[in-house]
Amino acid sequence: MNKIYYTAAIQAFTAFAATSAYAQEATNISGIVQTEAGVPLPGATVFIKGSFIGSSTNREGKFILKADFTNLPVVLSVSFVGYESREVSLSQPDNSVQVVLKPNATLTNEVIASASRVEEGILQAPVTVEKLNTQQVERIPTADLQVGLNQYKGIDVNSASLLMNSLSTRGFNSAKSERLIQLTDYFDTQSPSLNVNAGNLQGLPELDVESIEVIHGPASALYGANAFNGVLLLNSKDPFVTEGLSVRVRGGERSYFDGQVRYAKKLTEKLAFKIVGSYLTANDWMPSNYAATSLRVERGNNPENSTLGYDAVNRYGEVGGYTFANATSTPAELRGKTVYMPGFTEQELVANDDQAKSIKIHPSLSYLLSSNVKVTVGVNYNRGTASYQSSSRYRFHDFGTNQFHGEVKGTRWFIRGQSVQDFGADSYDLSFLGSFIQTSTISPDGTGPTYAQSYYSAYLTEYQTSRARGNSVNDALASAQQVAASRQLKATDARFQQLRTQIINDATPGRGARLNPSSLLNEGNAQYNLPLAENTDLIIGGAYRKFRLGSSGNLYSDDNERIQNHELGGYAQLTQKLFAERLKLAVAGRVDEFKNFKPAFSPRASAVYSAGASKQHNFRASYGRAFRSPTQLDQYIRLDVGRVVLLGNVGDGFKGFSTINAAGQPFGTPGVPLSSFEYEAPALTLERLSTYEVGYKGTLGEKVALDINYFRSYYNDFIGAQRFIGNRDGSRPSDVQLAAEFARPQQMPAETPFQSPSSQTRVLQVWTNARQEVRTQGAAVGLSYNVSTPLTLTANYSLNVLDRSNLPEDFQTFFNTPKHKYNVGANGNVARNLSYSVNYRWAQGHLYELPFAVGELKDYSAVDAYVGYAVPKLLTTFQVGGSNLLDNTNTQVYGGPNIGRLVFVGLLVDIK
Structure with a gap:
C-alpha cells in the first residue's frame, strides 16, 4: 500500500x-x-x-x-x-x-499558523499558544527535543525512558499522549498500532526544525478527534529558503552520541531538495522501584520485603504467586497465604539491549508550479529503541515507522496526503518475558518441572523441615525463602540467556513475549481560505483517515485479517475584524463521522481585543468543545497479561462482577449476595470536553512580555479502564462458571480463580465511559524581561487542579499532573559569538496512575543549561550543555526510571 x-x-x-x-x-x-x-x-x-x-x-x-x-x-x-x-x-x-x-527581545512579533490554521500574529492568537524559534530549539540541552518543552508554561512532559516521552497540556498525561495530537508539517506522526506519540522518535531532527508551536486546550473544532487537550506542531525548514550543509555532533555521559546532518540545495529556481539524517545512542535509564505494587485485583499483595515474597513494581516474573490451599495437609500458618518468586529486574531482562537508539532519514523534493503553488513529496524513515510503559513495561527494539507524504500548497489552500506503516520489529513485553522464563522447564528438552514449580516445592519443603527443627514461624519463612531463591534461574546462567532469546523471538500468544504489530494509517486533508470581504475570512476544510490494524492476533483481535477503522470530518471557520481591526471575532465548527461511534460536532468561539497604540495589549476569551475518540487499543485490544485480560469495547459492552463491592467486601466473601457485586460496562462512546478560557498576552514597555490565562474544563463520558470479573464474550458469568473457578484444583505454580489462560471467566480490563462529570481548572502565567542583550530573565508558573468532590473514592482519572509547577531561567548573547541559556524546573509530587502501576511521585526538579560559542571563520559553533545538572530526583512516571544527569560537548558546522 x-x-x-x-x-x-x-x-x-x-x-x-x-x-x-x-x-x-x-x-x-x-x-x-x-x-x-x-x-x-x-x-x-x-x-x-x-x-x-x-x-x-x-x-x-x-x-x-x-x-x-x-x-x-x-x-x-x-x-x-x-x-x-x-x-x-x-x-x-x-x-x-x-x-x-530593529531588536525585539520580547519575541512578540512572531507569526503562527496553528491556532487558527491561518497565519496571524502570536499576540492576536485566540487561544493559549507557545512558539519556539530555531534559536530556542538549538539551546535545548536534553537528549530528546520534546523533553526540553518542560521549561515552558502549561506543558508537561513525562519520560518513561531516555527517548520515550509523553506530552500534555492541562492535565491527564499518560505514556502515549492520547489527548494531544503531534504533527510534523501538519502530518500526524503517531504509530498506527499503538497510537503512541513516542517523544520525538517519529519527529524531526533538530537541525531541520524551523519552529515548534504548542496549542493549549481543546482544538477539535479545527483538528478533529484527539486534539483534545492540545496540538504539538513541528515545522521543518524550507529547502528553497534554508540552503547549505549543516552538521551537528554531540557526545557525553552515559555513552551519549548524537550526530545529525542536513543538506538542502536549490537545483533551479523551481526545484529544490533536502535530506536530513540523525543517529543517537546512549545508555538508557533503567527503573528500580521495588515497592509492592497495589494493582493486585485477584488477591492482596504481600508487604515489601515479606518473607513470603511480594510483587514488586519493577520486577517481572513473580508468575502470579502461589496460594497455599486451605487443606489439612498444609501447615496451618500457611493456609491461604500467597508466596511470590523474586522475579527479575528490568536491567536483568533487558541485558545488553540497554542502549537507547534513534535513526532518522528524511529526504524530500519540492517543486514550484508557479510563484504561489508548491508541491512537496517526501519519505520519513524512523527507527528507535526505548522502553515504554502502559499496561506493562515494554522494550521497543528497532520499533519504527515508514511515512510517505505529499502536499500541493497554494497561498490560500492546500491538499495533503500520507501513508504511515509501523513495525514492532524485535520489541517485547517485559512482564511476559519474566513470567515465561519462570514457567519454562528446567530441562532444555521441555520435560520435567518448571522453575516456578521447583521454587514453590522447595519453599514448602524447607518451611516444614525448618519448623520440624523447632524454628519459629518467622525464621522458618526466612529459611524457606532463602532456600527456594536458589531454585530461581540466575540472569548470569546460560539457560537464562537461551530462554530469553527464545521467548523474545516468539510472538505466539501465551508463550512468547514478542510484540510484532504492523499497522497502517492512510489519511488526507484539504483546506481553502476564502476572503469574503476586506475584514472577513472563511476557511473550509476536510479530512479522512483510515486505520488498518495488524498484530497477528497477539495484540489485537485480528486473527484472520486486518481490522479496518475510519474517521471522516469537515470544518469551517469564519473570522471578522472590527473597529480598525482591534477586535477579532471567530466562530468555528467541525463535524466528524466514525465507524464505531455517532457523529460528533465540535464548536469554538473566540474574541480577541487589541488595545494600545501599537496593539501591544491583547485580551482574549474563548469557548471550545472537543471530543476524544477512544484509541485503537481501547477499541480492539485483546491481550492476556496473566493477572488480567485486556479487551476492546466497541461491541455490545460487558457484564460481570466487581472485584470489590460498595461496602468494600472482596468478591467471593462468604454470605455476601452476588447481586451486590454486579457490574456493567456499556460499549464505548466518545469522550467530550468543554472549556472556557480567558487570557492576556502583550508587552509592558519594550522589555517585558506577559502571557497569562485561566481555564475551566468539564469532561463527560470520561474514558477510563475498569477491572471486573466477567466472561471474555461480554456475558455475566453463571453460578456454574463461578463455582468451577473457585473449585479449580491447586497446582504449582497456582492457577488461581479467574487467572487460568484456558478459562472463559477471567479478571477483565476494558475501557468504558464514566458516568461522573470530571471537572478541572487551572491557570498559567509566563513572564519575560529583557534586561539587556546579554540577559533575558524568564519565569512561568502553572496550576492544574482536579476537582474530586463529585467523584467516587476509587475512581481513577489518570490526571497524572502536578498541581503546582514553575520554571525560572535566563538566556542571552553575552557577545556576538557567545550565547547561553539556563533553566531551573520544579514540579510538585502527585498521584500517577497507569494500568501498569499506581503510586505517589515525590517532588521533582532539574537544572538544564547550554552554552554556544561561534567561530565564524571556521563556520563552527562549539557547544556545551547538560540536563539535570545537579542530578536531582527526577522521576516523572511511577514505575519509570529516575531521569538523571546527562552532560555533553559538541560542535555545529553550518555552511551556507
Whole structure:
C-alpha cells in the first residue's frame, strides 16, 4: 500500500510539473540585511510577500532571489529571530536593497499558523499558544527535543525512558499522549498500532526544525478527534529558503552520541531538495522501584520485603504467586497465604539491549508550479529503541515507522496526503518475558518441572523441615525463602540467556513475549481560505483517515485479517475584524463521522481585543468543545497479561462482577449476595470536553512580555479502564462458571480463580465511559524581561487542579499532573559569538496512575543549561550543555526510571 501511495504521489507531482506556469519575467533582486549598527545578520529570511519565493542571507548578510515585476509593487518580507520583521516595497528591480532590522527581545512579533490554521500574529492568537524559534530549539540541552518543552508554561512532559516521552497540556498525561495530537508539517506522526506519540522518535531532527508551536486546550473544532487537550506542531525548514550543509555532533555521559546532518540545495529556481539524517545512542535509564505494587485485583499483595515474597513494581516474573490451599495437609500458618518468586529486574531482562537508539532519514523534493503553488513529496524513515510503559513495561527494539507524504500548497489552500506503516520489529513485553522464563522447564528438552514449580516445592519443603527443627514461624519463612531463591534461574546462567532469546523471538500468544504489530494509517486533508470581504475570512476544510490494524492476533483481535477503522470530518471557520481591526471575532465548527461511534460536532468561539497604540495589549476569551475518540487499543485490544485480560469495547459492552463491592467486601466473601457485586460496562462512546478560557498576552514597555490565562474544563463520558470479573464474550458469568473457578484444583505454580489462560471467566480490563462529570481548572502565567542583550530573565508558573468532590473514592482519572509547577531561567548573547541559556524546573509530587502501576511521585526538579560559542571563520559553533545538572530526583512516571544527569560537548558546522 505504501509503495502504491508513493508512486501515485510521484505521478501526481510529475503531472503538475508538466503543466506548470512559472513567472516569465523573473528578475534578480539582491541586497543586505543588517542591524542598526550595520552588523550583518546571517540567516535572515527574505520572502516575496504572497508567494513561496524566498531565500536566506549568507555569512555577510547578503541575499539574492528572483521576482516578477509584472504586478507592482513587489513587497519583500524580511525577518530574523529576535528582531522586528520588516516589509520593503519595490517598484523596480534593485540589486542594492538595504534592510535594517530593529531588536525585539520580547519575541512578540512572531507569526503562527496553528491556532487558527491561518497565519496571524502570536499576540492576536485566540487561544493559549507557545512558539519556539530555531534559536530556542538549538539551546535545548536534553537528549530528546520534546523533553526540553518542560521549561515552558502549561506543558508537561513525562519520560518513561531516555527517548520515550509523553506530552500534555492541562492535565491527564499518560505514556502515549492520547489527548494531544503531534504533527510534523501538519502530518500526524503517531504509530498506527499503538497510537503512541513516542517523544520525538517519529519527529524531526533538530537541525531541520524551523519552529515548534504548542496549542493549549481543546482544538477539535479545527483538528478533529484527539486534539483534545492540545496540538504539538513541528515545522521543518524550507529547502528553497534554508540552503547549505549543516552538521551537528554531540557526545557525553552515559555513552551519549548524537550526530545529525542536513543538506538542502536549490537545483533551479523551481526545484529544490533536502535530506536530513540523525543517529543517537546512549545508555538508557533503567527503573528500580521495588515497592509492592497495589494493582493486585485477584488477591492482596504481600508487604515489601515479606518473607513470603511480594510483587514488586519493577520486577517481572513473580508468575502470579502461589496460594497455599486451605487443606489439612498444609501447615496451618500457611493456609491461604500467597508466596511470590523474586522475579527479575528490568536491567536483568533487558541485558545488553540497554542502549537507547534513534535513526532518522528524511529526504524530500519540492517543486514550484508557479510563484504561489508548491508541491512537496517526501519519505520519513524512523527507527528507535526505548522502553515504554502502559499496561506493562515494554522494550521497543528497532520499533519504527515508514511515512510517505505529499502536499500541493497554494497561498490560500492546500491538499495533503500520507501513508504511515509501523513495525514492532524485535520489541517485547517485559512482564511476559519474566513470567515465561519462570514457567519454562528446567530441562532444555521441555520435560520435567518448571522453575516456578521447583521454587514453590522447595519453599514448602524447607518451611516444614525448618519448623520440624523447632524454628519459629518467622525464621522458618526466612529459611524457606532463602532456600527456594536458589531454585530461581540466575540472569548470569546460560539457560537464562537461551530462554530469553527464545521467548523474545516468539510472538505466539501465551508463550512468547514478542510484540510484532504492523499497522497502517492512510489519511488526507484539504483546506481553502476564502476572503469574503476586506475584514472577513472563511476557511473550509476536510479530512479522512483510515486505520488498518495488524498484530497477528497477539495484540489485537485480528486473527484472520486486518481490522479496518475510519474517521471522516469537515470544518469551517469564519473570522471578522472590527473597529480598525482591534477586535477579532471567530466562530468555528467541525463535524466528524466514525465507524464505531455517532457523529460528533465540535464548536469554538473566540474574541480577541487589541488595545494600545501599537496593539501591544491583547485580551482574549474563548469557548471550545472537543471530543476524544477512544484509541485503537481501547477499541480492539485483546491481550492476556496473566493477572488480567485486556479487551476492546466497541461491541455490545460487558457484564460481570466487581472485584470489590460498595461496602468494600472482596468478591467471593462468604454470605455476601452476588447481586451486590454486579457490574456493567456499556460499549464505548466518545469522550467530550468543554472549556472556557480567558487570557492576556502583550508587552509592558519594550522589555517585558506577559502571557497569562485561566481555564475551566468539564469532561463527560470520561474514558477510563475498569477491572471486573466477567466472561471474555461480554456475558455475566453463571453460578456454574463461578463455582468451577473457585473449585479449580491447586497446582504449582497456582492457577488461581479467574487467572487460568484456558478459562472463559477471567479478571477483565476494558475501557468504558464514566458516568461522573470530571471537572478541572487551572491557570498559567509566563513572564519575560529583557534586561539587556546579554540577559533575558524568564519565569512561568502553572496550576492544574482536579476537582474530586463529585467523584467516587476509587475512581481513577489518570490526571497524572502536578498541581503546582514553575520554571525560572535566563538566556542571552553575552557577545556576538557567545550565547547561553539556563533553566531551573520544579514540579510538585502527585498521584500517577497507569494500568501498569499506581503510586505517589515525590517532588521533582532539574537544572538544564547550554552554552554556544561561534567561530565564524571556521563556520563552527562549539557547544556545551547538560540536563539535570545537579542530578536531582527526577522521576516523572511511577514505575519509570529516575531521569538523571546527562552532560555533553559538541560542535555545529553550518555552511551556507
